[in-house]
Amino acid sequence: MNWVSMEEQYSSGVYAKRGLAIIRGSGATLTDSNGKVYIDCVGGQGTANIGHAHPRWTKALADQAAILLNCPEMFSNDQRALYMQELMAVAPPGIERVFFCNSGTEAIEGAIKFARVASGRTEIIAAKRGFHGRTFGALSATWNKKYREPFEPLVPDFHHITFNDFNDIEQISTKTAAVILELVQGEGGVYPIDPAYLTAVREQCDRVGAYLMIDEVQTGFGRTGKLFAIQHYAIQPDFVCLAKSIAGGLPMGAILIGEKVAKFQPGIHGSTFGGNPLACAVARETLKILEQENLIKNAAILGDEFQQALSAIPSPLIREVRGQGLMIGVELKQKVAPYLKQLTDLGVLALPAGMTVLRFLPPLVITREQIQQVVAAVHSVLAVA
Numbered sequence: 001m002n003w004v005s006m007e008e009q010y011s012s013g014v015y016a017k018r019g020l021a022i023i024r025g026s027g028a029t030l031t032d033s034n035g036k037v038y039i040d041c042v043g044g045q046g047t048a049n050i051g052h053a054h055p056r057w058t059k060a061l062a063d064q065a066a067i068l069l070n071c072p073e074m075f076s077n078d079q080r081a082l083y084m085q086e087l088m089a090v091a092p093p094g095i096e097r098v099f100f101c102n103s104g105t106e107a108i109e110g111a112i113k114f115a116r117v118a119s120g121r122t123e124i125i126a127a128k129r130g131f132h133g134r135t136f137g138a139l140s141a142t143w144n145k146k147y148r149e150p151f152e153p154l155v156p157d158f159h160h161i162t163f164n165d166f167n168d169i170e171q172i173s174t175k176t177a178a179v180i181l182e183l184v185q186g187e188g189g190v191y192p193i194d195p196a197y198l199t200a201v202r203e204q205c206d207r208v209g210a211y212l213m214i215d216e217v218q219t220g221f222g223r224t225g226k227l228f229a230i231q232h233y234a235i236q237p238d239f240v241c242l243a244k245s246i247a248g249g250l251p252m253g254a255i256l257i258g259e260k261v262a263k264f265q266p267g268i269h270g271s272t273f274g275g276n277p278l279a280c281a282v283a284r285e286t287l288k289i290l291e292q293e294n295l296i297k298n299a300a301i302l303g304d305e306f307q308q309a310l311s312a313i314p315s316p317l318i319r320e321v322r323g324q325g326l327m328i329g330v331e332l333k334q335k336v337a338p339y340l341k342q343l344t345d346l347g348v349l350a351l352p353a354g355m356t357v358l359r360f361l362p363p364l365v366i367t368r369e370q371i372q373q374v375v376a377a378v379h380s381v382l383a384v385a
């Protein structure tokens with residue numbers, strides 16, 4: 001069967017396709033419909049931190065599916081209660097409560113609603129180049145015109161300031177409900193935040209009584225070498241949005257809520273699938289796997305080695321290599337698309353971030369040998385003889 005042409009016939013058309021059908025995964029590798037094996041640096045777009053088809057994850061999923069799948073939040077549940085407790089035990093300082101949902105954009109959407117209702121203010125300040133999702137609230141916080149313009153008018157009272165620019169911080173005022181930031185801008189091109197800038201934003205939020213909302217949808221669950229990227233800094237967030245790898249690739253999202261935010265009234269927000277026992281059981285196992293298999297440390301150590309090896313590639317095509325842990329971008333002086341294609345031919349799947357950045361988001365189970373193979377492939381594609 002030709003899966004590529006079958007999808008081409010029936011799909012909505014909103015996705016740019018690579019002309020490749022992936023039908024199986026194991027650890028940090030993927031297999032296509034012709035049996036060709038690739039080293040996976042797409043990582044399910046950052047959802048596969050524990051790797052593909054992890055046996056412990058698969059067992060947790062099957063076990064819980066046979067016990068109880070859905071349990072509306074009007075009832076409590078053992079898996080949900082335990083996951084809440086286990087997640088709070090490892091959450092960033094000052095985090096006290098959690099709301100569960102099903103995706104990244106939903107976590108952002110809910111956090112925006114929470115910030116508005118808790119502050120009694122409406123303005124949300126986001127950063128230029130930021131990406132926060134595609135539903136209307138999250139899209140209003142997202143910067144890229146390509147995603148926004150076809151759907152205007154968006155939600156009112158969203159503004160964008162320049163990421164890492166201290167001069168713009170004074171735009172955060174007593175009108176501001178919340179400031180929302182990524183700690184490494186992912187889709188925008190893999191730009192890490194300046195720690196002094198983050199501190200200054202936190203101080204300004206405190207001065208004017210605005211909440212600081214951190215979007216860890218892509219950076220969370222070990223990606224940057226800490227369980228949460230905010231743990232690289234001495235900063236206390238008021239909201240942290242999570243999704244992608246939270247349940248090892250099963251759809252789930254969460255909003256972590258800080259001590260400055262009062263408990264909400266029943267009925268003010270909700271989700272049918274949010275906090276279902278299947279997602280919670282699998283998220284519990286995912287957290288255990290991350291910790292017990294040293295995957296967070298692996299991301300820190302191998303991430304540094306990977307970045308150094310990429311930086312050492314002698315190529316006039318490379319403008320800059322940047323990132324944190326196993327979230328790495330190679331900014332080229334040219335469009336990235338043809339190089340992604342050449343890497344695919346060499347058995348390496350990677351992502352773009354914007355037009356010119358080659359992005360690597362491998363599962364954190366990737367080995368040193370696999371990284372060396374990726375670096376060799378990037379070298380052969382980018383080095384001009």
Ligand SMILES: *Cc1c(COP(=O)(O)O)cnc(C)c1O
Nearest residue numbers: 103104105131132133186217218
């Ligand atoms: C992927 C992503 C989102 C959106 O998550 P979805 O699950 O695709 O809705 C939001 N913020 C960041 C930083 C992301 O990387």
